[in-house]
Amino acid sequence: MTIFSSNPKSKPLIHKPQNDRLLILKLAPYVRRNPNLLILSLILLFPLSISGAIQPLIIGQAVSLLRQESAWSFLEKLPLAEAIQVLIFILLATIILRLICAASQGFIVQKLGQKITAEVRNDLFTHVTSLDSSFFDRTPVGRLVTRLTSDVEALGDVFASGAIGVLSDFISILVIIITMFILQWQLSLLLMLMLIPIAGLIVYFQQQYRKANYQSREKLSDLNSMLQENVTGINIVQLFRREQFNAELFRHINQQYRNSVDKTIFHDSAVSATLEWISLVAIGGVLWLGGIFILNETITFGTLSAFILYSQRLFNPLRQFADKFTMFQSGFTGIERISELMNEPINIVEAKHNIQSLETLNKSEISGEIRFENVWFGYKKDEFVLKNLDFIIPPGEKIALVGPTGAGKSSIIRLLCRLYEPSKGRILIDGIDIRDIPKVELRQYIGMIFQDSFLFAGDVKRNITLGEDYSFEQIKEAARLTNVDKLIEDLPQGYNSQLRERGTNLSGGQKQLLAFARVAIRQPRVLILDEATASLDVGTEALIQEALDNLLVNKTAIIIAHRLSTVRNVDHILVLKQGEIVESGTHDELVNQNGLYKGLYQLQMMGISEL
Numbered sequence: 001m002t003i004f005s006s007n008p009k010s011k012p013l014i015h016k017p018q019n020d021r022l023l024i025l026k027l028a029p030y031v032r033r034n035p036n037l038l039i040l041s042l043i044l045l046f047p048l049s050i051s052g053a054i055q056p057l058i059i060g061q062a063v064s065l066l067r068q069e070s071a072w073s074f075l076e077k078l079p080l081a082e083a084i085q086v087l088i089f090i091l092l093a094t095i096i097l098r099l100i101c102a103a104s105q106g107f108i109v110q111k112l113g114q115k116i117t118a119e120v121r122n123d124l125f126t127h128v129t130s131l132d133s134s135f136f137d138r139t140p141v142g143r144l145v146t147r148l149t150s151d152v153e154a155l156g157d158v159f160a161s162g163a164i165g166v167l168s169d170f171i172s173i174l175v176i177i178i179t180m181f182i183l184q185w186q187l188s189l190l191l192m193l194m195l196i197p198i199a200g201l202i203v204y205f206q207q208q209y210r211k212a213n214y215q216s217r218e219k220l221s222d223l224n225s226m227l228q229e230n231v232t233g234i235n236i237v238q239l240f241r242r243e244q245f246n247a248e249l250f251r252h253i254n255q256q257y258r259n260s261v262d263k264t265i266f267h268d269s270a271v272s273a274t275l276e277w278i279s280l281v282a283i284g285g286v287l288w289l290g291g292i293f294i295l296n297e298t299i300t301f302g303t304l305s306a307f308i309l310y311s312q313r314l315f316n317p318l319r320q321f322a323d324k325f326t327m328f329q330s331g332f333t334g335i336e337r338i339s340e341l342m343n344e345p346i347n348i349v350e351a352k353h354n355i356q357s358l359e360t361l362n363k364s365e366i367s368g369e370i371r372f373e374n375v376w377f378g379y380k381k382d383e384f385v386l387k388n389l390d391f392i393i394p395p396g397e398k399i400a401l402v403g404p405t406g407a408g409k410s411s412i413i414r415l416l417c418r419l420y421e422p423s424k425g426r427i428l429i430d431g432i433d434i435r436d437i438p439k440v441e442l443r444q445y446i447g448m449i450f451q452d453s454f455l456f457a458g459d460v461k462r463n464i465t466l467g468e469d470y471s472f473e474q475i476k477e478a479a480r481l482t483n484v485d486k487l488i489e490d491l492p493q494g495y496n497s498q499l500r501e502r503g504t505n506l507s508g509g510q511k512q513l514l515a516f517a518r519v520a521i522r523q524p525r526v527l528i529l530d531e532a533t534a535s536l537d538v539g540t541e542a543l544i545q546e547a548l549d550n551l552l553v554n555k556t557a558i559i560i561a562h563r564l565s566t567v568r569n570v571d572h573i574l575v576l577k578q579g580e581i582v583e584s585g586t587h588d589e590l591v592n593q594n595g596l597y598k599g600l601y602q603l604q605m606m607g608i609s610e611l
């Protein structure tokens, strides 16, 4: 495999564009939410296209009057100068009407476009944050960022600069065609015949453009994914001197992106060029046939002038449509990609029936029983990383999960919090299947502290409350309980100190301490510590240990630790190996068993940690 082989996580680029009509229908609910703006912009279409269609007629009448050909009867009754003045007045009125209608419509349509784009973006964000962990396992962040930003933007452009405009162009074309047929049907027929090959060509180029556009967006996603990965892992990139290697990789993906964009440019230009060419041929054709008719005195010179103006006007909306073509196709690709994401199922859903609340059941002091009933689980179908787990953690008991790397300890926790669902079996808390407990309640009930805590950009206070309604006193109390109050007060602005994205302006240990306060304020009944104290120095760990002892009173706790010395005092230890519980008991019992635990313990005692 070369370094340039495509990202295995990327979807294959063989893509079948969806039907435009179905795509547009997907937007219908958003359009329906803003009926007033839509109706107003549609109403404005009529004066806009009618005033546009009248203008060539007026000019044709002026030419007829000047050449003393037959004209409208009310004009013929007036002296020539007065008749021309009347025509100029009508022309001016139509121009002003068109200007006012076009400006108002442009404003309304832009507003509608921005509203719809914002609504789509909000819905997409809500949907993405509701998806389960397995979706994020297989989706690079850059791909999601592209969909939430440039795909939504492309969709917005469709509205902002042309969706209604195309409808307006379409109505204009229709009005012009009808007027032309009334004026002179043979010349109109000639023009219509010329439109047939154009329609065919446009449909062909549209399909090609769409395919190319989809591919270019896929490539843009790859580009964004790579950028995001490099920025996140910049320290590793620099420390391992991968700059040049990664730059080469980036250049390659960038080249692929450029090539795919080139294809879209080709198809876009092809449409414009075809239209330009056909419009010239069509006017030539009208002049030729019209010339013959004038020689035969079938039509007047005025009618031909009006007709030539109409042919130009007919091709104008078509040309405008070609200009909007690129943006439209990008918009359709955007809708396609957004709806793919929107169709991504939310696998971990709330129970529809039999919903049970932990709060109503947990009146007794000692709640927090956890039971795994024959639980099997695999990240991939039929590749089980947890096999037939069957155990009970009584309320208030502290248990430890130990075992070699990759044994499945963290996976047990992810199942308990419903980040993933078991493949078989079930998990119960206080006798209730966790699938029947509202997710919010379940996650309130269980407090988790991982080795690597995630902090958000914002101040310390917000990182403890996470947007929930706690008073400043409660925040301070939680910090005091977990012995982190002194540390926070030592920060430059105490609780108001601003943290950067991912808390990069704090040390690993400081971040961890904040995570403890974050859990303490929520007073969960079950506490999970996944290597929670591993990044703390011995002094801080002792401080935290004291806080933990307070926090753990009457609470069920699951502790994952590689350093077996830290779990010696728990009530029960479960030893895992390759997804199965191979031993269980207290520290002393396990040491006497001469099994895996004893082996691991002895290795650690000798100072050789293989865990």
Ligand SMILES: Nc1ncnc2c1ncn2[C@@H]1O[C@H](COP(=O)(O)OP(=O)(O)OP(=O)(O)O)[C@@H](O)[C@H]1O
Residues within 6 Å of the ligand: 137, 379, 380, 385, 403, 404, 405, 406, 407, 408, 409, 410, 411, 412
């Ligand atoms: N998101 C994932 N997608 C696919 N496989 C995964 C995923 N997370 C973990 N695994 C696999 O599942 C198995 C169990 O992983 P888990 O993280 O539960 O182990 P662990 O005992 O917590 O390991 P450690 O002590 O190293 O943290 C491993 O073989 C791992 O490769």
